[in-house]
Amino acid sequence: MLNCSRVPAVSSSESRFSDGLRSTGAIMALCVGAGLFGGCTNRQIKVEMQVGADGPERTFETNRTDRAEIGRLSETYETSPSRRIDGRDGVRFEGVFEERDLPSEIGNRNGWSSLEGTFGTSFLYVEQFGAARDDWGAFRDRMNAGELWIRMAIRFFESRIEDEEARSEWRRIANEELLPDAMSAFLRFNAGGYVQQGQRVDTRFRPPKERGPRSDDEWFQLQVFAPLVAFAVERSWIEPWEAQLVLLSSIDGWVSAGERAWTRQELADPIVKRTVQKFVPGADPGEIGPSNQKLILTGLAFLWWVNTSKEAVEVMLESPAISDADKTKLRSGNRSIDLPGPFGIPIGGGERPLESEVILRTDAEPFLTNGNWDESLGTVSFGTRVYPADQRRRMTPPVFHASWAVPNDSMQASIFGEVVFVGQDLGECVFWERTLDDESSEAWSMAIETARRVGSPEALREILDRLEGDEVSSRPAPASLRNAVFGTPGA
Numbered sequence: 001m002l003n004c005s006r007v008p009a010v011s012s013s014e015s016r017f018s019d020g021l022r023s024t025g026a027i028m029a030l031c032v033g034a035g036l037f038g039g040c041t042n043r044q045i046k047v048e049m050q051v052g053a054d055g056p057e058r059t060f061e062t063n064r065t066d067r068a069e070i071g072r073l074s075e076t077y078e079t080s081p082s083r084r085i086d087g088r089d090g091v092r093f094e095g096v097f098e099e100r101d102l103p104s105e106i107g108n109r110n111g112w113s114s115l116e117g118t119f120g121t122s123f124l125y126v127e128q129f130g131a132a133r134d135d136w137g138a139f140r141d142r143m144n145a146g147e148l149w150i151r152m153a154i155r156f157f158e159s160r161i162e163d164e165e166a167r168s169e170w171r172r173i174a175n176e177e178l179l180p181d182a183m184s185a186f187l188r189f190n191a192g193g194y195v196q197q198g199q200r201v202d203t204r205f206r207p208p209k210e211r212g213p214r215s216d217d218e219w220f221q222l223q224v225f226a227p228l229v230a231f232a233v234e235r236s237w238i239e240p241w242e243a244q245l246v247l248l249s250s251i252d253g254w255v256s257a258g259e260r261a262w263t264r265q266e267l268a269d270p271i272v273k274r275t276v277q278k279f280v281p282g283a284d285p286g287e288i289g290p291s292n293q294k295l296i297l298t299g300l301a302f303l304w305w306v307n308t309s310k311e312a313v314e315v316m317l318e319s320p321a322i323s324d325a326d327k328t329k330l331r332s333g334n335r336s337i338d339l340p341g342p343f344g345i346p347i348g349g350g351e352r353p354l355e356s357e358v359i360l361r362t363d364a365e366p367f368l369t370n371g372n373w374d375e376s377l378g379t380v381s382f383g384t385r386v387y388p389a390d391q392r393r394r395m396t397p398p399v400f401h402a403s404w405a406v407p408n409d410s411m412q413a414s415i416f417g418e419v420v421f422v423g424q425d426l427g428e429c430v431f432w433e434r435t436l437d438d439e440s441s442e443a444w445s446m447a448i449e450t451a452r453r454v455g456s457p458e459a460l461r462e463i464l465d466r467l468e469g470d471e472v473s474s475r476p477a478p479a480s481l482r483n484a485v486f487g488t489p490g491a
Contacts, residue, residue, distance in 0.1 A: 042352045042385075044090075045106065049125065050361035051406070055096050056112045060105050063090035069106075076103045106354075107131070117430035118448055119421045120407035129356045130386040130397030138389035139190070139396075144321035146186060146343035150179055152315050156305050173278070181235050186343055188231060192224045193394045201370045201398045202383050206254060214253025222250065238271055264288060303347075307335065344391050353385035362404045367424035369402040380404075403427065415451045415460075416484060425480035432478055440467060440475065457485045 041063065048059040060073070061084050070091065074080055077095040084092045097103065102110045110127035131138070154174040161167045196203050200217050214222075229246055232238045238246075249255055249263050269287055276285045286292045306312045313330050316322045316339075322330070326337040341347050360371065363378040371380040382400040387393065405426035412419045421429055436444060443463055450459035464485055467475040477485075 042355045044355040044357070045129070046357045046359070047105075047127070048359045048361070049112075051114070051123065052096050055098050056102065057094075057096050058102065059092065059094045060103070061090060061092045062105075063088065065091060073103075073105060076105070115430050115434065117426075117433045118408070118444075119412050119429050120405055120426045122403070122405040122427045122430040123362070124401075124403050125360055126399060126401045127358060127382075128397055128399045129354060131389045134389075135396045138392065141321065141340065141390060142344040142392065143183065143186070144319065145340035145390075147179070147183060148315065148319040148321040148340070149342035150182055151319070152306055152312055153302065154179065155311050155315055156302050159305070159309075159311060177235075181237070184235075185228070185231065188228050189225075190395045192228060194396065195224050196221055197370065197384075197394060197398045199370055200372075201400060202372070208255065208257040208260060211254055214251075218250075218253040222247075237275065242267055242271060306339070340390060344387070344393060346391050350391050351388050353387045353391075355385055356383070358382040358400055360402055362402065362406075364404045364406050365423060366402045366404040367427060369404075370398075371400060371402055405430065411452070414455060415448075415457050417455075420484045421480060425478065428478040429481055432475065432481070435475055436467075460485045 044063045046059075046061040050057050060077075065073075070081055073093050077093040079093065079095060081091040081093055084090050093105075095103070099112045099114060102112055104110070106129070108127060108129045111124070113124045115122045154171070158167055158170055158174075161170055199220055203217060203221060206218070226247060229238075229243045233240055233243045245267060246263070249259060255263070265287075272285055272288060276283050286294050288295075290296075313335070316330060317327055321340055322337070329335070329337055339347065341350065358371075358381065360380045360382075361378060362380055365373050365375065366380055369380055371382040373380050380402050382398075384398050386397050405421075405423055407419050407422050407426055409419050412421060433441070433444065440463075447459050447463045451457050464477050464482060467477065469476065
């Protein structure tokens with residue numbers, strides 16, 4: 001058994017290495033050792049970014065790496081690695097980059113943009129970790145694998161039905177109802193998950209001990225997944241009153257341990273039992289959970305059947321989830337192939353996910369983001385686990401994004417006496433200025449200089465009125481700008 005190897009920690013004073021050679025060699029040796037013997041934990045990466053005077057400043061940390069990667073990152077960051085300042089294992093790189101030249105440390109794709117306007121600057125940050133391109137191909141393969149396992153389960157249970165008439169009815173129901181509905185349900189679940197992570201990257205279900213009112217994120221989740229419950233009603237898998245209780249059980253955002261137990265006993269167990277008896281009259285699957293020995297034994301019998309029966313091979317040979325090379329093996333009697341997990345859920349563990357964390361220092365609350373804003377630190381954080389393409393639980397890897405705006409305090413105060421444009425209002429002003437043609441832009445700049453000199457927005461009224469209108473050539477100002485200019489005494 002291999003043991004976890006730890007890289008010794010260093011103090012925060014060793015944040016950079018000036019000569020690089022000797023320290024880089026030592027860190028390489030430590031990190032290679034960690035890569036060989038550090039398989040006990042997931043690979044973790046952490047990125048920190050903030051606005052810098054010469055461009056976005058970026059720090060990259062990882063707990064596991066190798067010589068080749070350290071060499072490549074040293075060239076990218078134009079500096080030798082240092083050890084992580086918090087004492088954890090791994091290496092750290094720091095650098096300043098051009099907006100269109102952010103590094104790709106592990107195949108990640110990213111982008112950064114800043115648009116400067118009269119009243120402040122608007123920023124955009126995006127980043128995605130995980131395999132690039134072909135999201136459709138990866139999703140299709142996971143769906144094909146899911147269909148394969150459902151079809152094998154159909155054949156398995158068919159083999160356990162002795163009466164031919166019952167077997168025929170089972171085939172009809174399974175192929176006309178069970179299979180298409182299961183595929184549709186998973187498709188809808190994945191679509192909901194894609195929307196959910198687009199709204200908040202690290203959404204999770206609240207554990208029973210976390211009390212409190214429902215959050216906006218939880219309300220959004222409920223709205224996203226409520227149609228999936230309605231789908232189960234529409235396809236007659238559950239009754240309307242059961243669906244109503246399911247939705248009401250989480251309507252306040254908190255489900256106690258007692259309510260969860262009641263929901264399982266009074267809703268989930270009866271629904272499963274009724275569904276099973278729809279196909280196998282008189283069958284009793286028992287309670288849902290790890291203590292159900294009957295279900296465990298049935299599952300083991302199914303896996304044995306998959307690995308030993310000719311019927312399972314027949315299903316595999318008809319499935320697009322099995323490669324041509326593996327089908328050739330199966331035809332020759334060689335069953336030593338790697339079966340893809342159903343819908344991306346690996347059988348027997350699978351590869352470890354990549355744990356990614358991004359801390360973005362904005363010093364202003366984003367007006368659009370799927371990260372988590374921390375007002376006390378002035379940061380937006382993103383955190384998620386990224387799985388290999390064939391093991392994803394969602395349609396695509398999540399894309400981190402944030403849009404925020406930082407006001408030019410002195411400029412705004414010189415005209416309005418205070419800061420009036422922040423967040424989305426400031427972003428709208430920046431965009432509006434970008435839409436002005438050369439003549440209007442020059443006139444706007446002159447009006448701004450006058451307003452600043454006299455300390456009043458009155459000098460901006462004439463040009464805003466002139467640009468107002470519904471024609472293609474018109475450029476009506478954002479409502480926040482008009483309100484600030486015309487909402488002063490004497491307007």
